[in-house]
Amino acid sequence: MNRSRAGLALLLLLSSSACRPEAETTTAPASTRATQTDPGSTEGLFLASLRRNLPACEATRKDARTYDVSCDDVRLQVNLENLEAETKGLSSVERIAHVDSWVAALAAAMRDSNAPGSVEQLVPLVRPTSMREAFAGASDVPLTEPLAGGLMVVYGFDQPAMVRMAKASELEAFNLGPDLRKTALENLAAALPRPQVHAGENVMMVTWGGTYEASLLLYAGFWDAAADEVAGDVVAVAPARDLLFFTGSENPAGLEKLRSVLDQVEHDEQVSHRLSPIPMRWHEGRWVDFTGW
Numbered sequence: 001m002n003r004s005r006a007g008l009a010l011l012l013l014l015s016s017s018a019c020r021p022e023a024e025t026t027t028a029p030a031s032t033r034a035t036q037t038d039p040g041s042t043e044g045l046f047l048a049s050l051r052r053n054l055p056a057c058e059a060t061r062k063d064a065r066t067y068d069v070s071c072d073d074v075r076l077q078v079n080l081e082n083l084e085a086e087t088k089g090l091s092s093v094e095r096i097a098h099v100d101s102w103v104a105a106l107a108a109a110m111r112d113s114n115a116p117g118s119v120e121q122l123v124p125l126v127r128p129t130s131m132r133e134a135f136a137g138a139s140d141v142p143l144t145e146p147l148a149g150g151l152m153v154v155y156g157f158d159q160p161a162m163v164r165m166a167k168a169s170e171l172e173a174f175n176l177g178p179d180l181r182k183t184a185l186e187n188l189a190a191a192l193p194r195p196q197v198h199a200g201e202n203v204m205m206v207t208w209g210g211t212y213e214a215s216l217l218l219y220a221g222f223w224d225a226a227a228d229e230v231a232g233d234v235v236a237v238a239p240a241r242d243l244l245f246f247t248g249s250e251n252p253a254g255l256e257k258l259r260s261v262l263d264q265v266e267h268d269e270q271v272s273h274r275l276s277p278i279p280m281r282w283h284e285g286r287w288v289d290f291t292g293w
Helices: 030-034 044-053 081-085 092-114 129-135 168-174 176-190 213-218 218-227 252-266
Strands: 010-013 059-063 066-071 075-081 120-128 151-158 164-165 198-199 204-207 234-240 242-246 280-283 286-289
Touching: 030 242, 044 081, 044 242, 059 280, 081 092, 092 286, 120 129, 120 164, 120 176, 120 204, 120 213, 120 218, 129 151, 151 168, 151 213, 213 218, 213 234, 213 242, 218 234, 234 252, 242 252
Parallel strands: none
Antiparallel strands: 010 075, 059 066, 066 075, 120 151, 151 164, 198 204, 204 242, 234 242, 234 280, 280 286
């Protein structure tokens, strides 16, 4: 699996018929859009990079952080919030280079967007339930499954340039039935090294490849084993895609530390790909919302 995606976070929409209905806007070339924003802002740098690297594409501004980028029959919805976080603290030259790298990854994703996903590329993804809003009005949306803590499970194809969300029709074509999640979990586990647990002061942090830490929430065996290492039930939280922490429900110091960690993450402007600050409890083999703060 290719881990060098320059932090690209986007929702791939393969045709205009699959898009969420838009408010009335005027679609204009990226070069025109660039003149309407602060050239030194993340938005301005993004549009300037689009002009240089994807001159044939058009960008429709939905708000200061979201654009629809269209090239031929491929349309991407791009959220600049993650790019903003990734470029915090960089020099002007470094910011431009990072944005160019990000847009290069976007270009590669658009080139590969029509490539069909395979069963072998299928992986499980954990995303915030708020993402359902992006699917509203679409004719063929990703399949979602409930989790807990403001999170849900979706499926994607880990392709060379990006992780593309799988639409429900694509998953149905595989005819995996109840083996869908099992297959995706096996694919991901086979592609990544073993998860690493880093012991802190009453709180553990888990790392797993730098992209799929939150997906580890779906591996029951890992959490059954983790339960033997904490006081009470496991309490875990995934505030971002690559951040996963846990402690024990009967460890007051651990719960207080977990609160502190979440507060630090909330105020860290460099954290990208945010998920949910709501903790979950591993109880009787499944996640439930934790209410024992």
